[in-house]
Amino acid sequence: MIETSIHTALQESVQDVLEKMFFIELDPEAAGQGESEAEICAQVSFHGDPSGALTLRVTSREARSVAADFLGADADELSDRQISEVICELANMICGSVLSRVESTTTFQLAEPAIVSAASAHQLPDGALSHVVRLSGGSLTVVLETEPLSCPVQEKSAS
C-alpha cells in the first residue's frame, strides 16, 4: 500500500515538474514502456523520514531538449555543463516534489544533486521504485530508493 502510494507520488511529481517547469505535456499512453539506454544521470540523496536517494537517467538527446526547454535556449547552443546543471535541477525538483507528497513528521534535508556515472545509476537496489516516461527525444527514468518508512504516505493530486 505504502509502496503504491510512493509510486503514485513519483508519477505525479514527474508529470507535475515536466509540465510546469519544462512545458512538456506527457502522453499517458506513452508512459511506462520500459527502461531504455541512458546517457546522463543525476542523483540526489536525502535525509529524513524516510532517507534515501533519487536517481534520474535521461538519454542524451532528450537531456539537451529538456535543458533547452528549461533555459529557453537553442538546443544546439547549449554546453555540456548547462545541460548537466539542468538535469541536476530536474532531479532536485522531482525529489523535492516526491518527498513533499510524503506525510512526515520531519523535514527533509536534500544533498546537492550531482552527475553520476551511468554504470552506478543502472544498479537498481532491492525495493527501489522506478518510473519511465517516453519523450520526443528519448526517455526519462526516475529511480527512488528509500529506507523503510516510519510514517504513512498522504496521496495528493498533481495540480
Next chain:
Amino acid sequence: MAYRVLIVDDSPAMRSFVRRVIELSGFELAACFEASNGQEALQLLASEWVDAILTDINMPAMDGERFMEALQGNELLRTIPAIVISTDATSKRIGRMLALGARGYLSKPFLPESLREELERTLGVPND
C-alpha cells in the same frame, strides 16, 4: 513602476529560469541581480538596493534560513520582502521560513504566472 529583484540560488540553471519567467511574465523589471548563496547576496545588498528577494533554501556557504536571519537582523534589509522558492513543500519548512520573516513561499514546481502573482502580492502591486 518597475522593480529591482534579487535571485538567490546556487543553481545557475534555476537562476536563469526564474529570471526568464519574470521577464516573460510581463512583470515590470527594472533590474535583476543574481547571487549563488546568502553570503553573496548580502555582499551585493551592501551596494545595491532591491525591491524584492527570491531565495532558495538549500545553498552552500549560507543557506536560506541563515540568510533570512541575517536579513531580519538588519534594520534596513528586513524591509525588503523576501519570497522563498524551494522544492521543499512540507508544511513544517514553509512555517519555519515564514516565521523567519519570509513574506511568501513558492514551492517548485510552480506555474510561471504563480511567480508573477507572488511577486506582485508581496510588493503590493495593484491589480489591473
